[in-house]
Amino acid sequence: MRQQWFDEARFGMFVHFGLYSAAARHEWVQNYERLTDEDYRQYFEHFDPDRFDAGALARQAKRAGMGYVVLTTKHHEGFALWDTALSDFDSVTACGRDLVREYVDALRAEGLRVGFYHSVIDWHHPDFTVDWNHPRRGDADVAALNAGRDMDRYRAFLHGQVRELLTGYGPIDYLFFDFTYPHDRDGLAGKGPEDWDAEGLLALCRSLQPQMLVNDRLGIPADFVTPEQYQPTSPLMRDGRPLVWEACQTMNGAWGYDRDNDDQKPVDLLVRMLVDSVSMDGNMLLNIGPDGRGAIAPRDCAALDEIGEWMQLHRDAVVGAGHAPFAPPREGVYTQRGDRLYLHLFTWPLGFVHLAGLAGKVTYARFLHDGSWLRTSVADPDQVADLMTPEGEPEGTLTVHLPVARPDVVLPVIELTLAD
Incomplete structure (x- = not known):
């Protein structure tokens, strides 16, 4: 201890x-x-x-x-x-x-x-x-x-x-x-x-x-x-x-x-x-x-x-946080503190970030810097992606919808509340 x-x-x-x-x-x-x-x-x-x-x-x-x-x-x-x-x-x-x-x-x-x-x-x-x-x-x-x-x-x-x-x-x-x-x-x-x-x-x-x-x-x-x-x-x-x-x-x-x-x-x-x-x-x-x-x-x-x-x-x-048992997306890394999973976005994606294995495991998503809600969805893995629809992700993928403009902070962080 x-x-x-x-x-x-x-x-x-x-x-x-x-x-x-x-x-x-x-x-x-x-x-x-x-x-x-x-x-x-x-x-x-x-x-x-x-x-x-x-x-x-x-x-x-x-x-x-x-x-x-x-x-x-x-x-x-x-x-x-x-x-x-x-x-x-x-x-x-x-x-x-x-x-x-x-x-x-x-x-x-x-x-x-x-x-x-x-x-x-x-x-x-x-x-x-x-x-x-x-x-x-x-x-x-x-x-x-x-x-x-x-x-x-x-x-x-x-x-x-x-x-x-x-x-x-x-x-x-x-x-x-x-x-x-x-x-x-x-x-x-x-x-x-x-x-x-x-x-x-x-x-x-x-x-x-x-x-x-x-x-x-x-x-x-x-x-x-x-x-x-x-x-x-x-x-x-x-x-x-x-x-x-x-x-x-x-x-x-x-x-x-x-x-x-x-x-x-x-x-x-x-x-x-x-x-x-x-x-x-x-x-x-x-x-x-x-x-x-x-x-x-x-x-x-x-x-x-x-x-x-x-x-x-x-x-x-950061404080009190540590390693998370989930594979992060290519855009960043995870830290975890209790039932909160934090996605630190090293690069800013266009419109969406896809989180493998988190479908059904997240009850709420928001930006940490201002507490603003972020919409999430689960893509149909059997639906072929076409035109403006981000389908075709692997089963169990959670998609977080993002604004086009990157937040004006040194490093944007998405807080995800995990289900019990």
Whole structure:
């Protein structure tokens, strides 16, 4: 039952914020540009999130119809957004603010579920060994760099910081670890579950926050799986059993603030991705990357506002909804919530949409956005279609009659009330 709220919410916000936000050229900038700690230090020295407003962020998420938010407490760069006692590479040292505290308090004030992201990778820590993901992987003598580094000490540090997060901020609903890469590459090792003591770390989470959901990126099974930057094409299964899953998606391909990246997904695509996830019993976690001063970028605010307008009218087709046991028409996908079946029309048909297997199973049809009734009919499968008569559909097909003009909403939804 720990996942009941998660299955109900269906839609969450991911927030990537850190030193990379001021660099403004992808959250992996330190890795991509192979920056040393000295190169990267300037972003710490100038970290000034004067426009980071956790209350405004929480209200933006709530207006968008999201039920939970997940903040990067620490990304791969190693910079902590809370008052950690284990390092001075944190927001309190840099700017005098515990941003995790501000965030948790703001979410609780809005009635939203609290999620933490925490990287098990730490490129700043002196005991984290250089591997094929590390910014220093291209140095002439990696073995010399690794001399004296001790992953036992790093594991103790990792577990200690997770303990701080799970004991210092009250009940936490969700923890997203990131990530495990056990294979070798370019002559260098990766890091697997044993490098994090994944079993021990998960056990720590269970002991400190037994109701908290934990994702699958420690490299061992946990509560839910996290496909990233792609959409599954069917409900996820393993060994014949359904998986709890969440699609992690960006606005523009980057997680952190990327000033010059204009590859913004249109709102209609984002909404289709959301309902596509719900139609397969999944969630969608949609990311924003606040800028170097901590503000949500105007382009992201505009997209969230437009999604929120759609969610205000169509919330019932998403929140608490899930997979439907009917084959959808070619024009869209179904979600279902109790006795209500929702047809999300990705394409707008001319005059009619034919729903296989629903004849005799629907008592009422309407547009969800304005509640307006839609006429339905059942075609005679033995009658050949001719001229202006939409006959010839397979037996059991229900036809919904539509106006020629597409409704002026991001994604039209037809609500069908199912018979008992």
